[in-house]
Amino acid sequence: MRDRIEIYDVLLVVTLIGAAWRALFGKDAFSATVFFIVYGLLMAMAWVQLDAIDVALAEACVGAGLTGALLIGAVRQFERAPGARALRRTMGLRASIGALSLLALAGLTASLFEIENRRSPVPPLVERSLGDSGSAHPVTAMLLNFRAFDTWLEIGVLLIASLAAISIHRLYDPSPIEGRASTAPTRPRLQIQSQTQPWIMARTLLPLLILVGGAMLWFGSHAPGGAFQSGALIGAAGILLQIAGGRSALRLSSLRTRSLLSLGFSSFWLMAAGALLAGGRILEYPPASAGAAILALEAAATLSIALTLNVMYACSRPWGPEP
Amino acid sequence: MSGMDAVSSSALILGGFFFLAGTVGLLRFRDVHSRLHALSKTDNLGLGLISAGLILRAGSFPAGAKILIIWLLALLASAVTCYVIAEWETNHERQDRNL
Structure with missing residues (x-):
């Protein structure tokens, strides 16, 4: 710096x-x-x-x-939405939001002085243990090894957020819930031909975006990059498909969607349980296979992050995803 | 070298101008199609000029080639997303009129 x-x-x-x-x-x-x-x-x-x-x-x-x-x-x-203007914030709500923001500002300002006043012991510590971490990039080593627990919980937050988006969407979706897509695919309210120009163009761009996303994931082992960036890119590819009319690809109730949504979280869970059962501490990988473990976790997290973003986008659209 | 620097700087400044114009257009234009017009100008010309300016300063061939690839990727993505969004909006307008 x-x-x-x-x-x-x-x-x-x-x-x-x-x-x-x-x-x-x-x-x-x-x-x-x-x-x-x-x-x-x-x-x-x-x-x-x-x-x-x-x-x-x-x-x-x-x-x-x-x-x-x-x-x-x-x-x-x-x-x-008709009547959406009625959702005006009241004075009391404004005041409490303002108070909370001021509190957060005060806390952040205080932490600024703390950073100034003490040299963090973390960077040299990371530097020394980088060889055992399975990653040549200190940020990846931090996120996926030394503090993998934090990343696990972050993926968990994303999972909860996507479930909340699905639940809220269900709450306001006028279509009946019993018509589960796995048995009876509902007819989209907006019919888009699957062979139109944009659909073909989006499909052409898709492999390129996935390739760049995969490269981003791979770079994460030795340079800036990793699951979140890669997941965002692949998620963007999916959103492009959604806009182009590939709406039927996303069915919220299907086992495939659900398992892919929780893949990142459950991979961390399996890795943690495996380490515990093998007699180690939670999420402690053997140094020999740490690189492979990190790559596997990142790949799983990438898929879940990409799908989470797609689910949220689908739920934010006026007519929503397939039930 | 200073001549090259001057060309590079004017390309960067001109590119910045297109970004500014595109952003103003995005904020000022009222409908999706005009906004797309403003944005795709920015992607094509603005980013193109900035890439050209940076390539002249890149120093090494691999660095310059990477900048060129980034511009081509952005160009492709911009063309596709612009078309897709425009088509989507046209479909919706048609649907709104039919209701």
Whole structure:
């Protein structure tokens, strides 16, 4: 990291604050969302300035790209829904949100001073144990080995989020639940021919996106990259297919969807249980096969993350996914 | 070398201008098709000019080739997604009119 502050850094921070301001106080929901995406991309550039390439990639893929797509879907649904304007925030709610935000700001500011005042013992520790971790990239070693427990719980949060999205979608979906897709495929409300131009174009682009996503996953073992970035790319490929009309590909009730959604979490679970049964500590891989274990966990997590993003996007669309 | 630098800088600045114009268009235009028009201009010309400017500064052949590949990937993705979204919107407009 450089010690000097350059004009570029100052410009970046000023633009970041400006984008955040417009995202919060934009003239309508759509422009606020656009500024939220701009904010995410600028944030990614700020992470690059701080030499945190992994975080920058994740921020650009997930923070700006996919969250932006989800938010735009929500905005469109909000604009079309009759009576949605009635969901005005009350004064009390505003006050409590403001108070909570101030509390979070105070906590973050306090942690800033703590970082300043003590040298973290972690980087040299990671440097010393990198050889045993099964990964040549310190960030991957941290996420998938030293603190794999945290990543496991993160994948769990994603699983819970996707289940919540499905549940909320079911709650508001007018179509009856008993018509489970596995037995009786419901007729899509919007019929799109499966051989139209966009469908063919999207299908052509799909292998390329999956290839880039796979490369991103593979790079994670020795360079910035990994499950979250790769999952976001493959998830984006799936969302492209959804927009192009491949809606029938995603059936929320099917065993395939459910098992793929939980694949990441259950792989971590199996790995943890295996390590415990073998007499080790939880998620402690044998150093000889640590590289393979990390790659397997990352691959499983990638698939689950990609599908989770697709499920969320499908649930945010006005007519939703197949039941 | 300074001539190359000048060409590179003007390409970067011009590319930045197209990004600015595209973003303003995205915010100001009212319907999906016009917004797509603004965005695809940005992807083609803006990113193209910035890539060209950066390739001139890349220093080594592999670095320049990588930038070129990134631009081509973005171009392909932009063309496909733009078409897909436009088609999707047209279908919806048609459906809304028929209801």
